[in-house]
Amino acid sequence: YFVSNVLQIQLHASLCEAIGDTGPLHRCDIYNSTLAGLKLQHLLQQGSSRPWADILEETTGLRKLSTEPLKRYFHPLTDWLKKQNEGKAVGWTDACPEVPVQYEAEVGYRGYPSAADFLKYYNQAGGAITNKDVVAQWAYESNITDNNRQAMVNSSVEYSQFRKEMTKEANRFRWHELDDVIARRQFRKITDIGTSALEDEQLKEKKMSIEQQNFVTSFPIITTQENTKSMEDDFVINNLADVKARMAGTYGMANLTMSDGRTLALDPGLTQILTSSRNYSELLEAWKGWRDVTGPNMRANYVKFVELSNKAIRQLGYADTGAYWRQRYEAPTFQEDLRKLLADLKPLYRLLHTYVRRRLMIVYGAQHFPTSGHIPAHLLGNMWAQKWDNIYDIVEPFPGVEEIDVTPEMLRQNYTVTRMFRVAEEFFTSLGLETMPPSFWERTLMQQPDHVTMVCHASAWDFYDQHDFRIKMCTEVNMENLLVIHHEMGHVQYFLQYRNQPVVFREGANPGFHEAIGDVMALSVSTPRHLATIGLLDKASNTHEGDINFLLRMALEKVSFLPFGYLIDQWRWSVFSGETTPQQYNQKWWDLRCEYQGVSPPVGRGDDDFDPGAKYHIPANVPYIRYFVSYVVQFQFHEALCDAANHSGPLHTCDIYNSQAAGDALMSVLKLGSSRPWPDAMQMITGRRTMDAGAILEYFRPLITWLEQETRNERPGWSAACPQPEDTTPPEVSTPLELTTPSKCSFIENRNGAARHISFFSLIVVLFGHLCSSLL
Ligand SMILES: *[C@@H]1O[C@H](CO)[C@@H](O)[C@H](O)[C@H]1NC(C)=O
């Protein structure tokens, strides 16, 4: 553009000269001059066939860019300006002026005369508006009605607008230059607003389209310990509310009519089958059916969602939504670190896989198992093969030695739901951590009230007013739920400990830390020793067989999850970055499942299928890598806290119950929230600054030795590629929305494009316009 501005007047001057116009250059008009036309034509016809200096010389007589004509053109104006400026200081110094960091006092800006005042205001107003948003979301999730949904959508749009407004205001401060590290960090988080960056117009459109549609009236109950609704970044990201509501609707309302006539939702019906049926065809019908009634019905919305989300995130300067998610971990080598962790853990996972595969072959018959070494994905006791503890009965190493499931004993002792919550609280207080406040006990929803539809997915809630903290859960009396309560209460303990931090720091050191805290407690609680201490086991046996049974059960819960926890966001990041296109969605999904988990689809999958959509966190758009991080760091924390508690003996027998020293170590980290980068927090607990697989491997060491022995005659592992399915579906016809890069520059004129309409086409213009646009 610089070159063009000089050159255009140079050319103008030479064309005017050619037609003999000798008046002031700014008055010259070459209209109707064939001579000028010929001269120009000659220039254009050369293309880039010769060096431009040659062409310029033929046209203008000069081989160089020259500012002479430009000066001549503006000569009358220059003369006039000189007169105007007579006696005035002309120009400026090379260096920028000294501007004080808090220069806005002079601007008189909205009554915050300094950066510190702004932060004070933000913490008060931000806390209040977040509180309002959480209250509305709670009201909806604990009582799903149309009114409550509308109230929730309104407050979420209001919240987004607030965040957006505050970003603008924060950016009036030269906050990058503040000396106070903590203040700078607050500013950075305040201005990092995710999808709230959407234009107001789009927000309004969204709001309307949500109001017009009928919404979910039933939600699935997810029994795994994955929930994060309470975390602030989710609220921010959740603002692509309309496509997301549609996807959640598809997922939440899906049901399947089985060949025997039963109509089943995911919970409890289909989950029950996957958990407890040992009939190959029945499992297959439920597995395939669930995918048929979810994925294909939300696929087009997902494509749309990816585009919208990226569009919003790019306004913040991130390459795509995946990059935005990853920056929360503040580690430039994050992806590389994850890869290395998984590689360190793969030998353990492979031993477990090989052992479990052989046991499954005995039950279902080897003819069902592909020769590539994969396990058919529907046989592992879980709809997504993400956690295998439900097939413990099939794989138990020493049948009958030491019963670890204390559910029957809980029932025998007439455990109530409230008692389970009190038992969990008592564990935390035994470490010197906080009790749950009185309002927690008044407002927590432990069970689904009669005649109310609610989201049962267990969750912990911070209301951002420093007093109100709750859990929402449809609790049943059993051991798994007892552990889930510890997990959720770990979140609440974190909320309590960091409640006095500025609003933007009231989150985990990283999202994985938040997920890990309650699980660290559960690692102690689930030891036979602890269960005996609280009277749920007669006595903790200490036989080798008992240890192996216990460790295998833990491995089915924790180790089996690792590759799954890793691959979900590998898939999503590649989708957000565009590396995986919509036509490749399902193919890529299975490539990852086959390679990392060693499970394969039991029937052919086609491009019409959208199997990622059969997993809650995809339509709900909850980032997933935090669970992988949590499963790694919780063992690091456990090991460090056991050291603090002076535990001696194998790591898997450690119970930190009653150790003030362990509690103190934990508390110091919880209090920080996200006010410091997580490696600082990690170092405070473990003495190391990095995630590390050593602690998990140490925990499972006796099991590793046993599995090596047990599988010594087996062929371990599986091929990286999926096995060829016997049953294939024909390739699909067309995809409704496809993001394709124009292969050639097509000079899209987008001067008015933004105003014209927001269509998919204009989105392409927005994304790729810079490649072609000839406008400034
Ligand atoms: C559920 O929400 C509705 C408003 O949509 C309200 O009238 C009703 O009282 C609520 N029910 C409960 C049990 O809170």
Ligand SMILES: *[C@@H]1O[C@H](CO)[C@@H](O)[C@H](O)[C@H]1NC(C)=O
């Ligand atoms: C099953 O799904 C269909 C289609 O979404 C829906 O109309 C119906 O109400 C659902 N049935 C049940 C029992 O949830």
Ligand SMILES: [Zn+2]
């Ligand atoms: Zn959680």
